[in-house]
Amino acid sequence: MSGQHNDDHGHDHDHPHAEVGATGRPGYYDMLETAVRELLIEKKYFSAGEIRRQIEVLDSRTTALGGKVVAKAWADPEFKKRLLANGRAACEELGISFYDDTQLIVLENTDRVHNLIVCTLCSCYPRPVLGLPPDWYKAKPYRARAVSEPRAVLAEFGTTIPDAVEVRVHDSTAMVRYLVLPMRPAGTDGFTEAQLAELVTRDAMIGVIPANNPEGARV
Amino acid sequence: MTDTAHLVTRLPNDIGGLEAGKIERTDHTLEPWEKRCHALADVLDFHKILNTEEKRCGVEALGAEMVGKLSYYERWIVAFSNILFRKGILTPTEVALKMQEIEKRWDAQADGPERVI
Numbered sequence: 175m176s177g178q179h180n181d182d183h184g185h186d187h188d189h190p191h192a193e194v195g196a197t198g199r200p201g202y203y204d205m206l207e208t209a210v211r212e213l214l215i216e217k218k219y220f221s222a223g224e225i226r227r228q229i230e231v232l233d234s235r236t237t238a239l240g241g242k243v244v245a246k247a248w249a250d251p252e253f254k255k256r257l258l259a260n261g262r263a264a265c266e267e268l269g270i271s272f273y274d275d276t277q278l279i280v281l282e283n284t285d286r287v288h289n290l291i292v293c294t295l296c297s298c299y300p301r302p303v304l305g306l307p308p309d310w311y312k313a314k315p316y317r318a319r320a321v322s323e324p325r326a327v328l329a330e331f332g333t334t335i336p337d338a339v340e341v342r343v344h345d346s347t348a349m350v351r352y353l354v355l356p357m358r359p360a361g362t363d364g365f366t367e368a369q370l371a372e373l374v375t376r377d378a379m380i381g382v383i384p385a386n387n388p389e390g391a392r393v
Numbered sequence: 394m395t396d397t398a399h400l401v402t403r404l405p406n407d408i409g410g411l412e413a414g415k416i417e418r419t420d421h422t423l424e425p426w427e428k429r430c431h432a433l434a435d436v437l438d439f440h441k442i443l444n445t446e447e448k449r450c451g452v453e454a455l456g457a458e459m460v461g462k463l464s465y466y467e468r469w470i471v472a473f474s475n476i477l478f479r480k481g482i483l484t485p486t487e488v489a490l491k492m493q494e495i496e497k498r499w500d501a502q503a504d505g506p507e508r509v510i
Contacts, residue, residue: 199499200426200495200499201426203426203466203467203470203471204424204426205492205495205496206470206471206474206488206492207426207429207430207433207470208426208429208491208492208495209488209491209492209495210433210470210473210474210477210483210488211429211433212491212495213483213487213488213491214437214477214482214483217482219437219440219442219482220436220437220439220440224436224439225429225432225433225436226432228432228435228436229428229429229432231435232428232431232432232435273435273439274435274438274445275438292409294407294408294409294410295406295407295409295449296406296449296452297465298445306423306431308418308419308420309419309420309421309465310416310417310418310419310420312465313416313417313419314408314411314413314414315413315414315415315416315417316416317408317409317413318408318409318410318411318412318413319412319413319416320409321409321410322409322410322411327416330415330416331416331418345409348444348445348446348449349445
């Protein structure tokens with residue numbers, strides 16, 4: 175996991191951003207958002223409560239949900255079958271609601287196939303199960319290169335896929351989203367689903383790294 | 394190929410397969426207005442006012458310079474505004490006046506306005 179946080183806003187250009195902080199005065203785009211939202215509420219297209227509710231929904235979606243899905247698939251072969259057959263229905267079985275109209279295709283990594291997800295056109299991502307994507311997923315280098323030189327991209331994440339293993343890159347769309355089911359790490363026999371879930375990271379479900387091994391999880 | 398053909402064959406969002414630099418593992422916690430912007434997009438989608446493809450297309454329609462220079466949610470809110478203008482749901486004048494009102498509201502309160510959200 176990168177664990178890196180900085181002030182880059184997910185785009186590869188140097189430019190000043192709307193003023194934030196010093197005076198606390200809202201910047202241009204902040205005011206534009208407020209204006210559009212308030213006007214639409216005044217015109218009764220929706221209520222302020224709906225926006226607040228959706229902010230709560232967004233806040234409720236984290237990588238932990240995806241981790242739960244993966245751990246369940248590792249521990250329960252019947253669930254895994256259902257998950258691979260219909261990702262959305264299987265996630266809903268676990269109580270994970272899809273707040274949008276998207277379908278979810280879950281891609282199983284094996285010792286013969288490694289899957290990687292990207293959205294070349296913008297930022298489509300399995301938000302209901304992973305939350306919002308990291309900035310690098312939305313930025314040009316990943317979007318541009320993942321489809322043409324996936325092995326080089328994986329190497330930048332420290333992941334080397336043997337030549338004998340096929341790398342498949344899946345380009346997301348507005349309606350179809352993907353989630354990678356990483357390989358279950360060795361040495362996890364007898365692990366509970368909760369213990370397994372701790373080994374599953376966001377980046378593993380994007381497909382840029384494998385799941386953590388048990389030692390890594392204790393760090 | 395003329396030297397402008399790439400402008401026709403590749404719209405600004407269509408970058409899959411292009412050469413690009415090293416992947417910097419960047420991320421940031423959304424600012425409050427960015428999160429509100431995201432929620433606004435979702436709510437507009439729920440009400441069938443604006444769907445994902447319209448949003449993407451609206452960003453692309455900003456043109457290469459704005460796509461290149463604005464941040465992710467800056468592009469979104471500008472694209473949403475343009476789409477809402479085109480659909481006749483909002484007018485540029487209404488938005489301009491509302492922004493003036495928001496600015497005055499802010500300036501009227503020394504400590505800043507109480508955020509609604």
